[in-house]
Amino acid sequence: MPKVLLIEDHDETAQQIAAELAGRGYEVDRAATGIEGLDKARAGRADVMIVDRLLPGIDGLTIIEVARQEQVRTPVLVLSALGAVDDRIRGLRAGGDDYLTKPFAILELIARIEALLRRPGESRDTVLRVGPLEVDLLERTAARGGRPLDLLPREFRLLEYMMRRADQLLTRAMLFEEVWNYKFVPQSNLVDVHMGRLRRKVDPAGQPPMILNIRGEGFMLRAPS
Secondary structure, three states: OOEEEEEOOOHHHHHHHHHHHHHOOOEEEEEOOHHHHHHHHHHOOOOEEEEEOOOOOOOHHHHHHHHHHOOOOOOEEEEEOOOOHHHHHHHHHOOOOEEEEOOOOHHHHHHHHHHHHOOOHHHOOOEEEEOOEEEEOOOOEEEEOOEEOOOOHHHHHHHHHHHHOOOOOEOHHHHHHHHOOOOOOOOOOHHHHHHHHHHHHHOOOOOOOOEEEEOOOEEEEOOOO
16 A cells, blocks of 8 residues: 655645545555654655645655655655746756646646656665666666666756656656756757657667657657557
């Protein structure tokens, strides 16, 4: 039974999330204040955390930052009414793994939690793996099926970002924000050019494609079926 730490001060929101998760077989532990949430986060007993950004006592981003400094690597979904690009970037840079803006659809929250739980927790800091694709973050190397990939620095960063969000649709705006640190979407085919180069390296002829172009939407990294 997956364990979820829910750090949310709004009772109605917390009850809705907890009821939906419990109905799907999750064990939910709730903290209603920042101080209580930090104590429970430090314990590291949860498989995934849902952290509201604005909390009494200690704000959600501080909880995440302190937990990461203390080597707590539990995946975190940040909840916030602040949906501007800068706010989302702050949430991710503080150590959050995903960011969901209020109000949200409860089914989207569930889907994001499921995606976080699918990630290989034992290798979060050093090695990322998606199917035959492997990235060593310490050695700065990448390989598919044991075949080394000669990646430029930006291509490596792009691949790392996609592997951390495997099976998720990544829009061009998201890639500009997180890989290029742009706070706006320029009128440019920069993402498509880099993605084209990366796809030629990751998906050689004769191999099932892993980087998918979702027409009109963005891109997705997926392990071959």
